[in-house]
Amino acid sequence: MRFVLAIVSFVVGLLLVGLAVGQRTVFAPPSSLVAQSTAKSSAPVTVIPGTTLNANPGYQEINVRGSGDVFAAYGTTSDVQAWIGDAEHTTLRFDAQDGSLTGRTTGTDTSVPDPKGSDLWYQEYDGAGQFTVRLPQDVSVVIVGDGEDAAPSDVSVTWPRDTATPSVGPLLVAGGLFLLGGIALLVWAVLHQRRGRGPRRRSGGTRPPRVRASRRAAAAGAQVPSRGRRGRRAFVAVPVLLVGALTLAGCSSEYWPQGGAASPTPTATATGAADQAEPVAATKQQITRIVQRVASVAKRADAARDATLAAQRFTGAALELRKANYTIRAKDSDVDAPPAISADEVCVALPQQTDTWPRTIFAITAADCSAKTAAPQALTLTQETARDPYKVAYDVSLEADAQIPTLAPTSIGAALLAANTKLLTIAPDQVATAYADILSKDTASEYADLFAVQDDALRKTIGKAYKDKKAKALPDTAKIEYSSEIPDDGAVAFATDKAGALVSADLDEVEKVTPTASGAEVNTEGAVKALSGVDSSKKGISATYGVQVLFYVPPVGSDEKAVLLGFTQGLTAASEVQ
Structure with missing residues (x-):
């Protein structure tokens, strides 16, 4: 038993x-779940929404195949939809019953522009292949071919299985x-069996002990295997x-x-994305990439004096200054090129809190944020539509001792204040007008009490003292007149942490030199001569200097004054007086 x-x-x-x-x-169980697209569409764009990507838990392995051009990228769902616009596109959904991806096509436009290099994407992939991500619900993948033909239809998503x-x-x-x-x-x-087979007494006479065959064989010198060894091996x-x-x-x-309740799966986030209450125009990673692209275009355009190339990444006052510089350097090689934009480090990255357009971001770049070897540059960049690149509207060299106020983290961003807001000691759209008056009248200006005098290098460069000195240096046969022109809707104001604002603005300082005696002429030289193409004139010469400024403006009710943090100025136009 x-x-x-x-x-x-x-x-x-x-x-x-x-x-x-x-x-x-x-x-x-199988180690993964593969959903293959069954959609057949002529739409130039295919979209895999974040909801589809998160139809199953875990990372998402996306495989895209196509015979022609293949491009894939991902960004926030709102940005992807804005870039697509009215274009015809196929949206893929996960069919849990069939375990496949089904498509629904909407839109009317039959083509889209080249998506490569768009500032909206968190990451992009050029060419057919496979990439693995872990994207949250509000991030979607966009797939495009050449923008006109049908987008690649051989698409699959693989999720790991538990x-x-x-x-x-x-x-x-x-x-x-x-x-x-x-x-x-x-x-x-x-053991029990062995105990049951122990020696017993016999009633009869004695019998000689029986010698087993094995013992006889052993006595004869034969080798006999030990009994039970195989059993012990199996036993071990x-x-x-x-x-x-x-x-x-x-x-x-x-x-x-x-045991216990299952731990919640951490919310997946895309590279560069962050949890936040308000959407922001761009992440730190995107802003860094945008600055690098701007720096690359600026370097090539400055070297070739190519205004058309510069216009790809510059606009407004920043573009006008470069265009004028290119014209001047084409005729006068002694004139320096504009300061190079450093993309080595982005010291400050402040995006606007918005998910609509136009969008604005503010960045401070330097070769080394901790060093003082070169002046950092403050860039104010705008994006007009979802399909446009960010362009530099203001490129300002910061003062050596400029103290940037405390700003919100990149993941939170900052509000863009209205140009006529009453929340500051001076409205952003009045900053340029007020400061131009100070450059003309200095302490006699009605706005003098609103601006700090200390460390204002621009006043020393083109302020009233400079203007008076230049006027006195002219001969009696000529006179000089100064005036200012303020572009409309040019100011950009980012809110700071303590209710103040960083205000970027521009103004044009116009110098008009005219003869005062009959037969007298006004001679030109240097940059004015190169840009105007006029050696001398009996009518006079008008020169316009574009000035880009960055101010910290304190909140209304504060005892602080507006402080000039940096500026860039240069000749932008010159011509004979008509």
Whole structure:
């Protein structure tokens, strides 16, 4: 009976261990779920929304194939939709019943522009292939061919499957216990049997002891295998196998039930994305990439004096200054090129809080943010529509001792204040007008009390003292007149942490030199001569200097004054007086 129980225990143990091993081999669940697109459409764009990507948990492996041009990128869903606009596009959804991706086509336009290099994308992939991401619900993938033909239709998304088998551990342990029990029963049965076969007394006469054949063979010198060795080997192999199985079971949490409530899966985020209450125009990673692209275009345009190339990344006052510089340098090689834009480090990245257009971002760049070897540059960039690149509207060299006020983190961004807001000591759209008056009248200006005098290098450069000195240096046969022109809707104001604002603005300082005596002429030189193309004139010469400024303007009710943080100025126009 004991042998029967041992055999039954062994059989049950082996069955349990075999079942456990089978769950990790024959009966193991698939390691991934692959959903293949079944959509056939002529639309030039295919979109995989964040909701589709998160239809199953885990990372998303996206595979895109196509015979022609293949491009894929991802960005916030709102940005992707804005870039697509009215273009015909196929939106892929996950069909849980069929385990496939089904498409729905909407839109009317039959083509889209080249999506490569768009400032909206978090990341982009050029060419067919596979990429793995873990995107949240509000980030979508856009797939485009050449922009006119149908987008690649061979698209699949793969999600990892939960391959945990929590019953493996308990089954292995239970099987091990049964095997150990079988061993114990077997040992008990063997010992009991041996005790039952012990020596007994015989009633008759004595008989000589029987010598077994094995003993006789041994006495004759033959080698006889030890009895029971094979059984002992098998007896040892079972515990070794059992210990190995139990050790394997203890190596992975996938083999055991997890007690308590399941831990929530962390929310997936795209590279560069951040959790925030308000949407922002761009992330730190995007702003850094935008600045690098701007710096690259500026370097090539400045070297080639190519205004058309510069217009790809510059606009407004910043573009006018470069265009004039290119014209001047074409005729006068001694004139310096505009200061190069450094993209080595982005010291400050402040996006506007918005998900609509136009959009604005503010950045401070330098070769080394911690060093003072070169003046950092403050860039104010705008994006008119979703399909336009960001362009530099203001490129300002910061003062050496400029103290930038505390700003919000990049992930939070800042509000763009209205040009006529009453929340500041002076409205942003009045900053240029007021400061132009100070450059003309200095302390006699009605706005003098609103602006700090200390460390204002621009006043020393083109202020009233400079103007008076230049007027006195003219001969009696000529006179000089100064005036200012303020562009409409030019000011950009970013809110700071303490209710103040960073205000970027521009103004044009016009110098008009005219003769006062009959027959007198006004001679030109340097940049004015190169830009105007006039050597001398009896009518006079008008020169316009564009001035870009960056101010910190305190909140209304504050005792602080507006502080000039930086400026850039240069000749932008010159001509004969008409």
